[in-house]
Amino acid sequence: MSSTQLGRVQLLIMQVLWAxxxxxxxxxxDAINEIEPIAHSTVQTLLRGLEEKGSVSHETEGRTFVFLPLVVEDEFKQNATRDLLDRVFSGNVGKLVTHLLKNENVPKEEIDEIRKFINRRSKK
Structure with a gap:
């Protein structure tokens, strides 16, 4: 389960279920259509695939399937981040952070928050 890879739209589905x-x-x-257009049949197909992967399950209420996430959001984020860190940055956190700060438009408030976190970690 922890090694489950999700495509972009599968991740959108999981984000809706986590919320x-x-x-x-x-x-x-309906929730995804607030962000971008998607056909209901596409969501149904992707949900079947997510069930086959073991990422979601469903309960039946009358004639309706109600879907539930089986993957914990924080665990997914941890595993996805670890995968990115290992594959792209050879496990070097500093390279990842440097890359993000060089190439992304990080607002000052976020930089200040990162700096505070680093300072707290340094004191430990």
Missing amino acids: KRRATARQIT
């Missing part, structure tokens, strides 16, 4: 904790395919479709 709502449980949702029908229609509710998921």
Whole structure:
């Protein structure tokens, strides 16, 4: 489960499920359509694939499937970050942070927050 890789739209589906904790395919479709257009049939197909991967399950309420995430969001983020760090930056956190600060438009507030975190970690 922890090594589950998700495509971009699969991740959108999981983000909806993490936020709502449980949702029908229609509710998921509607939530994603607020961000970008997606066909309901596409969401249904991707949900079946996510079930096969063991990332979601469903309960039946009447004739409706209600989907639930089986992957914990924080665990997914931790594993995805570790995978990126290992594959792209050879496990070097400093290279990842440097790359982000050089190539992304990081607002001053976020830099200040990062600096505070680094200072707290340095004192430990």
